[in-house]
Amino acid sequence: MAKTLTKKLTINGGRLYAALKDLGKVGAYKDENSGLVGVNRLALTEKEGEGRRLVIKWFKEAGLKVVVDKIGNVYAKREGQDDDLPPLLLGSHIDSVPTAGIFDGCLGVLGALEVVRTLNDHKVATRRPLVIGFFTEEEGCRFGTDMLGSATATGRLKLADAYQIKDRDGLTVRGELEKIGFLGKTELGHIKPRAYMECHIEQGPILRHKGLDIGVVTGVQAISWRELTILGKSAHAGTTPMSFRKDAGVAASRINVKLREMIASGRYGHEMRATMGSWKVNPGMVNIVPNKVICSIDLRNPSDAFMKKVESELDSFIKVVEKEEGVKIEWRSTAKTPLVPFDESVQQLIADTADSLGLSHERILSGAGHDAQEWSHVCPTAMVFVPGEYDGISHNPREFSAERQCTDGVNVLLNASLAFLND
């Protein structure tokens, strides 16, 4: 498949970086802790709608034909000479966490746009069509289910179920799609891609610490999200003896501390991660013992076996806490994916392309979930990672990859794409 091009194309890094900065202005806010400017563009909010319309405007200016599917995913097509061939799909997302930088997701979407702009600049016609996709609610921050759009497009989630998912205010995915004008008509699965590639920031420290230009992503580690509902009993904080209490906040705290201890034990490998990120404590008053806590647990592990082990031991500890604290703990799984391995041939193409561009690289497993893991179920898939500064911090306004780093990643995406587009 991967026929070697004698002449390499290179993108316009300045143009790519300017686009990232321009999109980053949509939903920009001043972070009170750091004083930095961050991005808050939660899925299907007014601000995200504004971002969608800006990117679509750019797509159309680049001559692409845009459609929106029934879950709000946006696809922009550049025609191929043999336009009925399965297209190459490049994509990612433009929704953000509420405390984001400008790179997460956007690099994949605007990087793909830069690929098209470069092909246009050089008047390169390709045999196969190229489609850029950006997918609804990748972050899962608003509706609690990550990769919502790509998982629905590729069949893991049913459309009817996805439509009914509610945010904290009880607003549904369907209603919010309609509100921002992105309840599209194109059928799910309207394209069967030849392959899927995605360029993304690493969101971790490894590439930067090793001084590498490119990460060739081998897959996505196992992810498990739970939402716990802990029911205790509200009581007066001054008069209720400790032995009479059913403190839902203490129960949640014990689980959080226990997860930390479990990881420190090394029993689940050395890359186990756990986070209790979302907390809602009722009634939330200084002098009332909490009667109810709704909180989340985010577990990650490169090994399915270790993940199974940590979940089972967590289950046991939850029972201990129920008994010792006199609370009732219910939980539901809000996301659960095993280790997703990427296609070996696409990985090799990315590695070869990096070599041909003189860029250093290494295979790396993704710590975060990505749209690519959903598309990997329907076509050969892999990802290109670029390093980030400050230990690769992400989901934080400090998130930063330099123009050079972004340019390297998208040059790999461009030249690996050409191999597919002309095969």
Add this chain to the structure above:
Amino acid sequence: MAKTLTKKLTINGGRLYAALKDLGKVGAYKDENSGLVGVNRLALTEKEGEGRRLVIKWFKEAGLKVVVDKIGNVYAKREGQDDDLPPLLLGSHIDSVPTAGIFDGCLGVLGALEVVRTLNDHKVATRRPLVIGFFTEEEGCRFGTDMLGSATATGRLKLADAYQIKDRDGLTVRGELEKIGFLGKTELGHIKPRAYMECHIEQGPILRHKGLDIGVVTGVQAISWRELTILGKSAHAGTTPMSFRKDAGVAASRINVKLREMIASGRYGHEMRATMGSWKVNPGMVNIVPNKVICSIDLRNPSDAFMKKVESELDSFIKVVEKEEGVKIEWRSTAKTPLVPFDESVQQLIADTADSLGLSHERILSGAGHDAQEWSHVCPTAMVFVPGEYDGISHNPREFSAERQCTDGVNVLLNASLAFLND
């Protein structure tokens, strides 16, 4: 002082209980956990304003003259034959926590009203005037400072400072007093009471477990409230290695679990209590390491020495957490009162009155703060406790004292009051 009355007066328990139920309708809500009807009448909200107006209507119907002071405390006076004598003050509060029952505070206010109604029924003229007071924001749930009104009236808080205290939405005490029409004109300290008495539910299990009718309250245990602000660093929950994290949620959890362990050690006596009741976790997303937690700590102890010890050891542990978790923890004191002993002669009067009515009683230290502790700084003060069912649960819709229990307490209040009113 305490001259023995040959004939005891008794209140109308049915009328008292009906008044409690009627006031309990103002701010009533259906509790989603228990299915019970609770009360949510936070200080200086529209609902509390409605409650104030209802009680004032009852005061006026009983012939009382009502004034409102500059911090919104309401005083209703029944004339004495020698009306210039320092009055007896009976009082409590009608604001509530957001998950309250109908008794906390209201029993003291409506009990005092029932005392007046009974005196009126029997056309009893008294030498000394009787004043009923109810005081602004006793709970501290909205503005974070409990006994706000009585503390300002008796000089512990300055009026200018009290006015500036803000709720979570940044609304000030002064502005909210004005909004509900209770920014009064009467000067603080306009009355110098001969004595202060307050009838209140115990809010704890002791009287009920011992089968006692009445608690003669010896004072209020030491109380210390803190608001902690824990600053960590937001980061991606999937990609950020545990060793790179500064998780404000883990820091708060560790402190909460440690408080529990400290109490279990018995090093601070066997009546030490600690509660982390209020939690605000930012950004509060499943896949983001929390960068900021604002939480409360409520400490109580009958011994000032033990309280000092627990606070000092908590300070040390906060430093440990700061170092081990890489977070910064700032805290401010939002309430701090030492053990407040009540007047021995007033306690004795209450005990003698209970005896004369054939009611069983015991001395008891209050676990909760009360307006009485503020008035105890300006005049002889003590309290009458009545038992509560369900281990005396309070700050919960399940809070319940039977008509008989309430009636017994107010009969003690009435007859002890007569001793003062005619001395």
